Amino acid sequence: MEDKAQFPPVNPVSVGLSGKCPRCGQGKLFDGFLSVKKSCSACGLNFVFADSGDGPAVFVIMLVGFVIVGLVLFVELSFQPPIWLHLILWLPLTVVLAAAVLRPLKGLMIALQFKHKAEEGRLDAPAASKDEA
Template identity: 40%
Template sequence: MTMTSSHPTPPRSVGTGIANGFRMRCPACGEGKLFASYLKVNEHCPSCGEELWHHRADDAPPYMVITIVGHIVVPLLLAVEMALHPDLWIHLIIWLPMTLILSLVLLPPVKGALIGYQWAIRMHGFDRGDSEYDPVPPSQRSGAVLLKP
């Protein structure tokens, strides 16, 4: 449990946050859309107003998707090869599109689940009492970038 000044913050359900994120819904309310487009996260939930710009999904969703898709495609490919011994071109027309489609379909839900997890455990500024909390969404920040010497 995180403390904000002297007031304890209520716990957040990790399972609910991940499930709502996987459904590409707001991890807080489960109603509002998490994404404005394919992988662009809304700054606020359209339903409850929860701040969503704090997520730091970065490269984790693609790595997770690669692992998931690999665990689906490779055993199927090996099973088909051992049972039927098809020509190489048949493997190519089956497994390359399947790999691409599975990857594209799984990427948004996996990213959503990761954001739901970050929200539930109050990572990266999802906790207003945390030093990482930034009250200004990216769209309202100035374009100036300060470089450290």
């Protein structure tokens, strides 16, 4: 059953990063830290389509890794601290940055998935051969 209600277009980047519903921009997208709600409390959109998979984690690894590796190299080449100081500095910073970036990126991926009507790939039914026709 297709929903016939009209909703004004929302910016998928702003609603995704803020964790709001990708259709109305009002209801919350997340139930916990990363678990997606069953439906929007404002417009009733069913979030069964929301499957971001490992996409947000990949972007978190790339973004946070780039920042941390750059900082580690800068500190090592400038100050040459002992290894224990590196561990004390970079392990907590990595965890904090990853946790801070993961939820907004997951919301963004789900909002873009909704905007572009992205679905799981399916194979088409094989076409009948000319001999069978």
